[in-house]
Amino acid sequence: MTPQDGRAQPFVVLGVSAGIAAFKAVEVCRRLVDAGIHVAPVLTDRATRFVGKATFDALGSEPAQMSLWDEASPIPHTRLGQRADLIVVVPATADLLARYANGLADDLLTTTLVATAAPVVVCPAMHTEMWEHASVQDNLAVLRSRGVTVVPPAEGRLAGGDVGTGRMAEPSVIVATVLELLGRAGAEGHTGGGDGGDGLATGDLVGVRVVVSAGGTREPIDPVRFITNRSSGKQGHALAEAALRRGADVVLVTTTDRAVSDGVTVDRVDSAAEMEAAMFARSQTADVVIMAAAVADFRPKAAWDSKLHKVDGVPELLLEATPDILSELGRRRRKGQVLAGFAAETEQVSERAVAKLAAKGVDLMVANDVSAAGVGFDHDTNEVTIFGADGSVNGVPLRTKDAVADAILDRVCALLSAP
């Protein structure tokens, strides 16, 4: 057990309910403690069929609790509920969600959930049929309407060998969500591991050459006018900065003049043609290439050499398609290179992202629904689903673009270390 530092340390109740994903709660506990959080584990009786109380006794900041009745304090649930800065339930089973949504308080965990005013995060995990059941979705809708944060499950292999949606989010995503809600994003250094508390990465990308594109391209009409889009470059820059923190050698090909940390090599470009040239040159030696830029799909067939004037009449603008940089990167990529793109969509988001994943030959396609509040162009936050060519699907709830960048790099790291 780690020493308790007192109230300066955020106090998090880690609830564990009875699902096979309870083993991942062990990792969440360790990472939160490493990030300087005081973790008070609370297990349901049946959770201990999957993981032992002794494990949480050892890894948490105080002994794990399971009962309303066996503590010296007569009211452990109000002590925990009042003291908590946040409660996170890992995993949240269908049964736990139903009891919580209906205000049932028949064990220490549900009683604590009802006895708190702190933010609550639930991390559902269950079989696909249960996840899709109307009762589960209704209970989640109730909880969301009360301000509970739901970290959605991913698609993948489930207990028993089935494949589908219901696999609990990875500990890195859960921990990043918790730290962000506590206002301590980055306390882990990055979501892929601890950093000793100094905000610097332990370096799971040390020695890895990462190239990121950012911003919207500008396609000239004449020397003073151009066609562009709403991209601010924030998401691409966040990726470059996160990769740098994690130890990578980073090249950022960007259309914006946002400030960039020393250590990132910057190629400033304007048009799709310039971005294409920079990306092709830089990707030749890269281990990881991420196209976060919003490349214009169309450009004027020819730009005027001198400024157009109204008095000369309305010009006829002929457009042509720009080169698809990502598709070409997919064709040219080096053996072992990890390639990721983004899909900015407003409808049929998943379908279109999966279609782009296949068409462009990438390993990861990061879909954002840019019609949703706080998502995509120019916001400081983003909410994405990361589709993998291996069939994996990882949802990242609405978080800062820094946190989203780390979640994407977690997936990149997993691919780099895959056999």
Ligand code: PMT
């Ligand atoms: O920059 P921000 O304000 O922070 O906003 C972030 C973002 C919304 C721009 C980012 O999250 C995002 O979604 N970037 C991709 C935008 C886009 O162009 O999406 P798309 O679905 O049209 O393109 C799919 C992929 O192909 C993208 O990786 C794009 O970079 C690439 N592409 C597109 C066209 C083209 N001619 N060449 C390309 O390489």
